Amino acid sequence: MKNILSVEHIEKYYGNKGNLTKAVDDISFQVDEGEFVGVMGPSGSGKTTLLNCISTIDTVTSGHIFINGSDITNIKKNNLSKFRREELGFIFQDFNLLDTLTAYENIAIALTIQKVKASEIDRRIKEVAMKLDIMEVLQKYPYQMSGGQKQRVASARALITNPSLILADEPTGALDSKSSRMLLDSMEKLNTEYNATIMMVTHDAFTASYAHRILFIKDGKIFNELIRGEDSRKEFFNRIMEVVTLLGGENGNVL
Numbered sequence: 001m002k003n004i005l006s007v008e009h010i011e012k013y014y015g016n017k018g019n020l021t022k023a024v025d026d027i028s029f030q031v032d033e034g035e036f037v038g039v040m041g042p043s044g045s046g047k048t049t050l051l052n053c054i055s056t057i058d059t060v061t062s063g064h065i066f067i068n069g070s071d072i073t074n075i076k077k078n079n080l081s082k083f084r085r086e087e088l089g090f091i092f093q094d095f096n097l098l099d100t101l102t103a104y105e106n107i108a109i110a111l112t113i114q115k116v117k118a119s120e121i122d123r124r125i126k127e128v129a130m131k132l133d134i135m136e137v138l139q140k141y142p143y144q145m146s147g148g149q150k151q152r153v154a155s156a157r158a159l160i161t162n163p164s165l166i167l168a169d170e171p172t173g174a175l176d177s178k179s180s181r182m183l184l185d186s187m188e189k190l191n192t193e194y195n196a197t198i199m200m201v202t203h204d205a206f207t208a209s210y211a212h213r214i215l216f217i218k219d220g221k222i223f224n225e226l227i228r229g230e231d232s233r234k235e236f237f238n239r240i241m242e243v244v245t246l247l248g249g250e251n252g253n254v255l
């Protein structure tokens with residue numbers, strides 16, 4: 001199995017002496033090609049900081065992160081946006097679609113920058129749009145789409161460049177339960193049919209139950225790891241809830 005992500009003893013501190021927050025405190029783990037990994041943990045445990053370090057949005061205080069063999073902690077600033085565009089796909093809670101572009105143009109933008117031929121862009125967009133059930137919104141602008149449609153467009157945009165790794169931060173955070181389910185079905189398709197490697201931060205145990213492995217973070221450290229194995233999603237959900245309850249003390253919903 002090809003290694004896609006290798007996180008090696010990373011630390012991220014904020015502040016200075018006397019007022020130091022260890023947002024990430026010596027975290028190491030590996031993700032192989034085709035894995036779907038969830039990251040859960042209480043508010044303030046360091047999930048977003050971890051994701052931001054992996055996505056090159058933030059820098060680590062120490063340690064190394066390898067994505068598809070490149071040590072991103074050593075990439076020069078000037079090369080970061082190219083690396084991000086070519087190796088990473090992003091799905092955020094608030095969609096991050098460009099308001100002045102149609103769904104089609106939003107999905108196409110990274111390929112246009114890469115100077116891919118228009119006919120090839122068109123072929124790839126139509127293929128992924130069929131899979132994610134967004135054919136009928138391709139000519140619409142973000143304000144003309146539902147939250148669920150916007151998030152499926154964002155998923156198509158994340159996948160279209162065939163990135164090594166798709167990073168999702170609370171992708172269902174702004175969606176109702178029906179749209180969440182449709183988005184998660186779409187992400188499952190990206191994973192099973194395109195062999196996309198996905199790392200997803202979420203508070204929500206139902207959302208997390210779509211992943212194959214969950215890393216639980218507490219106080220900036222990995223506190224537990226669950227592997228779905230042969231479990232059904234329902235069985236995995238129940239096991240996730242047990243850890244959530246343990247982490248959250250008397251009130252499981254603090255996650």
Ligand SMILES: Nc1ncnc2c1ncn2[C@@H]1O[C@H](COP(=O)(O)OP(=O)(O)OP(=O)(O)O)[C@@H](O)[C@H]1O
Pocket residue numbers: 014015021022023041042043044045046047048049050
């Ligand atoms: N830019 C910053 N400057 C100072 N401290 C920060 C900064 N960003 C995050 N922190 C601190 O680092 C810790 C981890 O924050 P982080 O946002 O990674 O947590 P989280 O698990 O994603 O939380 P939530 O689920 O609430 O989004 C927190 O104590 C937070 O206050």
